[in-house]
Amino acid sequence: MRLGWLTDVHLNFLDEAGLDAFCASIERAACDAVLLTGDISEAPEVEEHLLRVSRPFFFPVFFVLGNHDFYRGLVNGVRDVARRLTRESRNVRWLPEAGIVNLGSRTALVGHDGWADGRAGDWERSEIFLNDYLQIADLVTTDKGDRQARMLALATESAMFLEEHITRAFEAHDHVIVATHVPPWRDACWYQDRISDDDWLPHFSSLTVGDAIERCAVAHPDKRISTYCGHTHYQGVAQIRDNLVVHTGPADYGHVLEPKIIEV
Numbered sequence: 475m476r477l478g479w480l481t482d483v484h485l486n487f488l489d490e491a492g493l494d495a496f497c498a499s500i501e502r503a504a505c506d507a508v509l510l511t512g513d514i515s516e517a518p519e520v521e522e523h524l525l526r527v528s529r530p531f532f533f534p535v536f537f538v539l540g541n542h543d544f545y546r547g548l549v550n551g552v553r554d555v556a557r558r559l560t561r562e563s564r565n566v567r568w569l570p571e572a573g574i575v576n577l578g579s580r581t582a583l584v585g586h587d588g589w590a591d592g593r594a595g596d597w598e599r600s601e602i603f604l605n606d607y608l609q610i611a612d613l614v615t616t617d618k619g620d621r622q623a624r625m626l627a628l629a630t631e632s633a634m635f636l637e638e639h640i641t642r643a644f645e646a647h648d649h650v651i652v653a654t655h656v657p658p659w660r661d662a663c664w665y666q667d668r669i670s671d672d673d674w675l676p677h678f679s680s681l682t683v684g685d686a687i688e689r690c691a692v693a694h695p696d697k698r699i700s701t702y703c704g705h706t707h708y709q710g711v712a713q714i715r716d717n718l719v720v721h722t723g724p725a726d727y728g729h730v731l732e733p734k735i736i737e738v
Contacts (some may be wrong), residue, residue, distance in 0.1 A: 475577055477651075478505035478733030481704030482513040482725030484542065485523040493523075495730045497530050503733045507533045507577075511704045511723065512540025512587065512655030517547025521555050528566050536567045536575065539587040540655040540705065545609040549628070569653055570635060574643045577651070577738045582643040585653030586636050588703070591629035591682045592622040594660050595675025602677050626682065629656075633686035640690040644697050650690075651736065652701040658684030662703060662720040664710035678706055684714075691718040702736075 478500055488496060500508055508531070515523040520543050528535040537556075544552050556568035569575070569585030577583050597618075607613050607621060612628075615621050636652060643650045656679060657663040663670045663679045670678055691699050692715070701720040709724040724731060 475506045475738040476504060477507050477509055477577070477736040477738055478503045479509045479511070479702055479723065479736055480731065480733050481511040481655075481702070481723035482540065482707055483510060484513055484515070484725070484727055485527065486515045486519050487728040488730070492728070492730060493526055497527055499730055499732050500527075500531065503735060505533065505733065505735070508535045508733065509583070509653055509702065509736070510535065510537040511585075511653050511702050512538050513542040513704060513725070514540070516542055516545040517552050520552060521559060524559060524566050525563065528563070532565065534565045534567050536569055536572065536583065536585070536653070538569050538585045538653050538655055541589075541606050541610065544612070545605070547611065549610070549612045574639055576647075580647055581649040581651060581738045582647040583651045583653065584636065584639040584643055586632040588632045588654035588656040588658065588680050588683050589625050589628040590656050590677050591626045591680050592676040593626075593681040594663070594679040595670070595672035597622055597676040600673045600676050602673055604677055629680045629682040632680070633683045636683060637686040637690060640687065640699065641693070644690070644694050649698045649700065651738075652687060652699060654680075654683060654701065654703050656680040656683070656705045657703050657720070657722055658687055658701060659712060659714055659720060661712035661714065662701075662710065662722045664706050664708040664722050666708055670706065688714060688718060691715050700736075
């Protein structure tokens with residue numbers, strides 16, 4: 475099976491010709507399925523864009539949501555759209571709703587959106603202020619500590635979902651592909667050719683999700699976990715444990731990149 479992986483595609487930055495080019499890149503890759511690890515569009519257009527790029531294909535388009543997908547919206551509101559699309563559309567599948575996806579006799583796919591949790595780097599001293607904190611209604615607050623608490627609650631929700639579903643997937647599979655948006659470890663938070671510094675790490679990593687995935691790897695040393703994420707727009711690979719690897723994908727606003735093929 476050929477799973478075509480893309481992240482941070484930001485389809486709202488593409489015109490009709492760009493959307494056609496995006497679909498053409500998937501067609502050239504001869505995929506059996508597509509995996510999008512977040513930042514597909516923005517809240518008012520995410521449904522339209524998911525339907526637009528899935529329509530030419532009969533294979534499933536699996537996705538998790540990224541921070542930009544909630545811009546100009548509410549977290550639960552966007553998730554309700556993703557949930558409805560999964561139930562009603564022919565091939566659009568939000569992974570938290572899809573559950574454990576069987577990709578073959580040995581491999582399963584699970585995923586959840588993931589959130590930066592402020593735990594890596596130095597949240598208190600960091601002066602970084604992302605558009606997230608203005609554009610995502612759930613994160614709008616003047617209290618920095620309150621904002622981190624809200625982010626941590628969202629990250630914890632993702633972590634609990636992933637730990638449960640990876641554990642269940644290992645009952646019937648040897649390999650689990652985990653899709654999430656925010657890098658779950660410091661070592662996966664790539665900026666250009668290096669790891670992000672202490673100012674940026676609190677906003678671009680989710681140690682809470684990483685801890686949950688790593689517990690699964692430790693509890694099942696004879697199994698493998700491959701994690702795929704985005705968010706930073708820079709690529710890199712980090713080997714977290716012998717049986718746990720994480721891939722961070724590249725992105726470029728307004729440009730179409732070729733899918734990376736994951737052979738299953």
